[in-house]
Amino acid sequence: MDTIEIQRIAEVEDESWWYRERRAAVARELRRIGTPGRAVDIGAAGGGNTRVLAAHGWDAVAVDGSPAAVRLARARGVEAYEGDAAYLPLPSGHFDFAMALDVLEHVEDDRAAAAEMARVLRPGGTALVSVACDLSLWSAHDVVLGRVRRYSRRALAEVIEGAGLLVDRMWSWNVLLRPFVRWRRHRAAGWGLERFHPAVNAGLRAVATLERHLPVKQLPGVTLFARAHRPV
Template sequence: MSPPRPAESRNDAELILANRGFYESLWARAKLIGPERFNTWPLLRELAAGAPRRLEVAPGLRPRLPLDGTCFVDLSHAALHRLHARGASTVHGMIGALPCADASFDLVCALDILEHVADDDGALAELARVAAPGASMLLSVPLHPEAWTAFDDFVGHCRRYEPARIVAKLADHGIRIEHSAVYGMQPKSSRLLDLGQWYLTHRRERAMWWYNHVFMPLGLRFQKPLQWRAGLGATQGVDELLLYCRRG
């Protein structure tokens, strides 16, 4: 059997259906975790404090920017309802057609989203459109197409990026990488991933109990501290990168 490969042939409608089917159900059962619980917080807290106009796209129930003062755009009604209940400003929308005015944000955050959309150039164009000149932009992307697994398919990924490709794509939209950090919480065990996929597919209620009460708390507890490095940095063996960029 040949190994699974990135599914860039899927169109936006197919990807939206796959992502909505997975994440709407996930967020309906998951707990909202505040941004201060993640290892991104020490890096993003100061950035957020210096940016009065903030946007986070597709946070689900894992926002990385402060709930107070940030505009959150998501496709999931379940996630938006929970964020709004905690006092956040929420708008229903998609990364490819953001319901926001041009140049209206000083800080734009879109983590774990570009790999989910067929038209990533359209998504980057929208992020660049709503970012003010000189705005900070925070993105994360999975790397190396050869590292593709069935888990990528399961969670609705469309692609993994060659490092040179993401640099070029960002540059095409006037976005320059200033710093990066090795990032990601994906388990290393393929057996654990396979077991998790089976339970999420066939025993979702039980799977969500374990996710909320065991796996997510353990994942948060054992997060490694993140550290900025200049530019893209070394990428060999790196599964995912957090990118700190500037809008040109």
Template sequence: MDRSIYDAMAAQDSVHWWYVARRDVLHDLIARHIPLPADARILEIGCGTGHNLAMLAKFGTVEGSEIDPASRAMAIERFGPVIGDARLPELAGIADGRYDMIALLDVLEHVEDDVAALQGIARRLRPGGKILLTVPQYRWMWSGHDTANHHFRRYTKKTLAAVIAASGLRHEIMTSFNSLLFPLAAASRVAARVRGREGSDDSMPPAPVNALFRQVFGMERHLIGRVPLPPGVSLAAILSPR
């Protein structure tokens, strides 16, 4: 990703509505659908500035991996020296059969060979282990944000299911999320395309808007994995070896 993207992440990941509400939604998805032992070992690949690690640590002992040096340094400062720099799909230095859960949160779209990436991750799971995966949804939603973040693709349920199957995995759950704000996001993307202004604007919104979006998106924590959610900006899946 561009350096500016990491800098914006570092500045906003504790307050921006998207980061905060997404952590809440994913916390409840894990709690509801991934039974973990008391001594669970958890790995987040592509942990960025470490903004998800404290949430994941509620479920077990957490390690991270991040290839950007500055972001990795911030994650270490926040969370401790358990952050490596293994790169997908090889994951050099990460032992096979070690983890009860591996989180890959908006990372797979950055990897050119997504099938090989999931295969490499699956080898690091203990028997019964799970992968928690999130990706952006819908190619027609492509914008300057995707370009600036060096995405190779966005997914649909069909294309993600095909990648999962080709990796020798199965999905126990696959669901849209960030659905309640999807109509607004879709309208914004289409309007920007019509105006020819598809830049990447990830700046903080005004405080009242930030609070409203956080509340609306955060409501999905009570719904995800319980009821089918309508189309959303993102997809979440829980994967296990076949």
């Protein structure tokens, strides 16, 4: 992801329905984990999600392969380091929680990246992963963002389990808005995170919020989430 795209994300993530609802999903998982500890946000971009970890009491650090992203995260008060997701500059068995949101689909060797996530976790530690899913959703948006794949449930499980982690739960996200997202992205020639009118943004977030309370998490969505742990 280049400098311009990182800056665009930083500009929209505090108001965008997509990023705000994804942060809410992270917050729910953190509450399920319970007592905060040490956490790492892998592929953190400007550190927006790392700040969510810190707000929930975690001692959190960010890692990103872009020097521009690291500078931006540090400017926002985040402890950040430059490093490749497949070769993290972090000690083994050090973290209670490792998070990689929309990262693996950008990494050529996603199995190496998953193995690194497992390596830095302590035994019993938790990993939270999200990935773009379903190749039928592939569009110019994926190309602009530098994705090299979209995942099926089976493919994501194989990558996580191949790293020695045990999958506790896997679920779809943005199920209700999948038709809208598919329509938008197949019409767009590139970047798709422009600012919506506030009323449209609020409406989209309302639909995404409604999804939390409906039994749709096993239906096809736009994104797959998985929570896993490193065996003791």
